């Protein structure tokens with residue numbers, strides 16, 4: 001499938017998914033925080049720095065970045081979905097914090113560039129044209145600027161991820177097209193060699209792709225956990241459009257498949273296998289070196 005078609009599909013997907021992400025933004029930030037914590041740690045944002053959060057969603061990690069670079073630094077959150085950007089603006093008002101709507105793949109550079117550091121939590125693998133998106137990120141960094149991002153590895157180490165969608169689907173209408181192979185989707189960056197190739201093609205140096213495993217802890221509330229995981233996934237739009245009986249059946253179906261991750265009375269333990277990706281933007285002298 002060509003990049004333009006994939007890009008249109010990506011934009012449509014996130015426009016449809018936005019209401020679910022907005023509805024569950026606090027839950028997502030709290031339970032999903034471990035998915036990005038390693039990138040925040042590795043990035044080590046310092047007071048006074050200018051930082052960018054790519055695919056910021058409803059802005060939770062961007063707000064953390066803004067607090068880390070305060071009082072003189074600034075943080076920009078960029079996301080494709082205008083509704084999520086609007087929600088992020090309504091949720092956070094830290095000094096120096098700004099949210100922008102845009103597709104990182106089609107920008108020459110992100111407004112506010114050059115940045116000292118770029119962060120991204122679970123977004124890079126969703127790019128229709130990853131080299132285009134990563135190149136914009138690299139161009140938006142100052143020379144020697146750093147990137148730290150997390151993405152999912154493969155489905156085998158994230159077994160809970162498709163469970164809500166698969167459990168809910170029989171009670172709902174048609175789902176949007178699901179990604180095949182390395183088309184944009186949760187597991188498109190599963191192959192670390194491909195990740196390294198894409199970052200290299202985008203002009204990054206010092207590329208490291210390290211396995212990073214976390215367990216997400218969700219409360220023992222099967223209905224709420226099922227609704228959250230359905231609504232942030234591919235079945236979210238169909239779920240929101242469905243009537244009460246179908247929604248109830250969808251939650252029950254999702255809860256059944258999620259049961260294996262639940263300890264009654266203690267809650268859900270969702271094992272998540274990620275890559276922690278780090279890289280730097282070349283200094284002019286090193287760029288010269290690498291071309292020799």
Ligand SMILES: C[S@@+](CC[C@H](N)C(=O)[O-])C[C@H]1O[C@@H](n2cnc3c(N)ncnc32)[C@H](O)[C@@H]1O
Pocket residue numbers: 010014028029032036054055056057058059060061078079080081084102103104105120121122123126127128133
């Ligand atoms: C899985 S969500 C993660 C959101 C947020 N980082 C978080 O962890 O809560 C991925 C986000 O990336 C955004 N996204 C996908 N492709 C993008 C692109 N090409 N440019 C900007 N944002 C993009 C989506 O709109 C979505 O909000």
